[in-house]
Amino acid sequence: MIRRAWAWGLAALAAGGLALAQTPRTPLPRVDTDEGFALFQQKCFTCHGNAAAAPSAPSPETLRAMGPDRVYEALTTGPMKAVGDTLSDAERKMVSAAVGGRILGSAGAGEARDMPNRCKSNPPVRLTGPAWNGWGGDLQNTRFRTKAQAGLTAKDLPRLKLKWAFGLPNSMSAYSQPTVVGGRVFIGTDTGNVYAIDARTGCVHWSYRAVAGVRVAPVAGPGKTGPAVYVQDLRDYAYALDARTGRELWKIRLETNFTGRVTAGASLYRGVLYVPLSSWEEFSAKTLDYGCCTSVGAVAAVEAASGKLLWKTRVIAQPLQPTRKNSKGVQQYAPAGGSVWNTPAVDPQRGAIYFGTGDATTFPPAPTADSVMALDMKTGAVRWSYAVQHGDSYLVGCQDPAQRTDNCPDVQGPDWDIPASVILKRLPSGQRVIVVGTKPGDILALDPDKQGALVWRMNIRGGPPVGDGPMRGGGIRWGGAADDRAVYYGLHGGGAAAVGLADGRRAWFNGLDTGPCAGAANLGAAATGIPGAVLFGGADGRITALSAKAGRCLWTLETAHDFDTVNQVPAHGGSLISSGVTVAGGMMFIGSGYAIANGAPGNVLLAYSIR
Secondary structure (H helix, E strand, O other): OOOOOOOOOHHHHHHHOOOOOOOOOOOOOOOOHHHHHHHHHHHHOOOOOOOOOOOOOOOHHHHHOOOHHHHHHHHHOOOOHHHHOOOOHHHHHHHHHHHHOOOOOOOOOOOHHHOOOEOOOOOOOOOOOOOEOOOOOOOOOOOEOOHHHHOOOHHHHHHOEEEEEEEOOOOOOOOOOOEEEOOEEEEEOOOOEEEEEEOOOOOEEEEEEOOOOOOOOOEEEEOOOOEEEEEEOOOOEEEEEEOOOOOEEEEEEOOOOOOEEOOOOOEEEOOEEEEEEEEOHHHOOOOOOOOOOOOEOEEEEEEOOOOOEEEEEEOOOOOOEEEEEOOOOOEEEEOOEOOOOOOOEEEOOOOEEEEEOOOEOOOOOOOOOOEEEEEEOOOOOEEEEEEOOOOOEOOOOOOOHHHOOOOOOOOOOOOOOOOOOOEEEEOOOOOEEEEEEOOOOEEEEEEHHHOOEEEEEEEOOOOOOOOOOOOOOOOOOOOOEEOOOEEEEEOOOOOEEEEEOOOOOEEEEEOOOOOOOOOOOOOOOOOEEEOOEEEEEOOOOEEEEEEOOOOOEEEEEEOOOEEOOOOOOOEEOOOOOOOOOEEEOOEEEEEEOOOOOOOOOOOEEEEEEOO
16 A cells, blocks of 8 residues: 655745645655666677777766767667667666666656656855755764754654655656755755755755766855855766756866766865766776776866866776787777765865775776875875775776686775765864775774874774674674764674774674564664764665664664655655655655665655644
C-alpha cells in the first residue's frame, strides 16, 4: 500500500494550490552512470579516441557534447547500432547517460515553469538567518549546527513530521545535498536541473538547466549584483545563478579532459570559489584500446563575481608525459590520478585550503596521491602535503589476475582514496587539528600550524592503524561531523563511532547489531550533528540518530518508499549513501535516492519540521 506524505502543512497546500498526486508502487529503474562510463571505455575506444585506426570517428569529447538522447539514438538505430546490439537496453541507457552527462530523456523536462506549485511571490533572497550553506555547513566542514542554527536538538527528533515532498522529474539519484539559505532550498539533479524551492512550503521559485547533471551541494553567497548560487556539473562547467530568479550570471569550463567531472561541492570565501576536480578515468582504463591515463585531479579558484579563473593547481606537479605503447600499440601516459572527491576546508587564519586526494591511476604513484594537501588561497601554491597512504596505483578490474591487461599498474593498489571532506577544528585547548577519515577506517589528526604534522592516528574499528598493511573493510566514505569534543563517522561496512579530537581515542562504537536501530545498512553518507545527536544516512534509505555522548539509538526514519509530492511528480525514496542530512531553522532536509554503486534509486527531496 502506498505510504502517503503525512502531516502536510496547510501553508504548503495553499502555496501549491494542488491536490495530492498518486505515486508509483514500484521502485524506479536503476541507471548506474559510473558503470556506463566503464562500458564506454570498453566498447567505444577501438574507434573513438583512436585517430590512427578510425580518423573519421568523433572524439570522446565530441560524443560527450551530443547529449544522452543522441548517443542512445546512435546506439539503437543510428551509425553505432552494431556496437549497441552487443549491449542490453539497460547498458545502452547507462552508456548514454554517462557519455551525455545527464539522465536519458531529460532534455527540456522538469522545468519549474511547468509545475503546478509555482510560488505566488518571489521576495528578495537574504544571506542572513538560519542556514546550511554548501557541503559542510560552514567553511571548516564540521557538519555540526548549534541549537540556534539548527532549531533542533536530539529531543526534537521524534516530533519531526513530513512537511512536504518534492519530486525530482526524470531523476534516478537525489544525490545533490540540499543547501538552505534565505528561506530557500537549492538543489541540483542528475538531469541537470537546479531548483530553488521555498523551505517552508515546498513551492518552486525557479529552475535552471545545466549542461550536465549537478551532483554537488550548491553554495550561496554574494554575487556581482546581489545574492547568487554557485554550482558545478559532471562536465566540469561551473555556474553562477541569480539566487532570486535563477538567471545565469556566468558559466565557465574548468577542465577539458573528456573524463573530467565535478562531484564535490565548492567552498566559497571572500568572493572566491574553490572547486575540486575529479574524473571517471579509472573505471575501465585497463581496456587495451584506451590510452591510460591522462586525467589529473585539481582544485580551481574562480572569482565569484565574474567567473574568471584565478588559478588551477593540479594534484600532481610533474607534467604528463607519453611513456610506452601497450600490446595493441596504444600510447600510454603518466603520471596521472589524484582526483579530488571532497570539498576543501577553508582556513582564514593561515590563508590556506585543505583537501584530500584520491589514488593514482599510473605506476609508480605520485607522492601526492592519497594525501592531504594545503594550498595558498591567493596563489594556489602548494604549502605542504601529507601522504596518508603509500603505493596506491589503482584501476578498476586490475585486482583480478585473470582480468589484468598491460594497461594495469605494475603493482595494483587497494583503492584507498580520501573521499571524505577533511574537517578543520579548534579544540577547547586552543590547538587546531585537521581531521581526516579514510576508506580503510583510519582517522588522522594533522596540525595546520605545523605544516601538517601528524598529531595522532587510529583505526575507527578499534584495531591498529592500517598504514600500508592489508586493507580493513568497511571504513569511511563521504564524511563525518565534529563538535568541540569528538568527531563522528558512519561506516561503509555498518556501524558508527565517535573519536576524541584531543587524543584520538575511540569514545564509543555502535555496531547497530541489536536494539531499535539494528540493521541500519552501509552508513557511508556524510554524518550530521545537532546538539545531543548525530544523524547518519544508510543504503537502505533509513536515517539513524545516535546520541552524541554515548552512541545509543535515539530515533530512526524510513525514506525508501513512495511519496505524494507538492509538484505532482511521482516520487520514491532510495539509498542514502553520499550526501547527508541538512538542518536549518527547525527543519530537516534530505534527498533520497542513489542509483550508483548498487544503491537503490530515488527521486525525492524531503522536508521535515516540528511545527
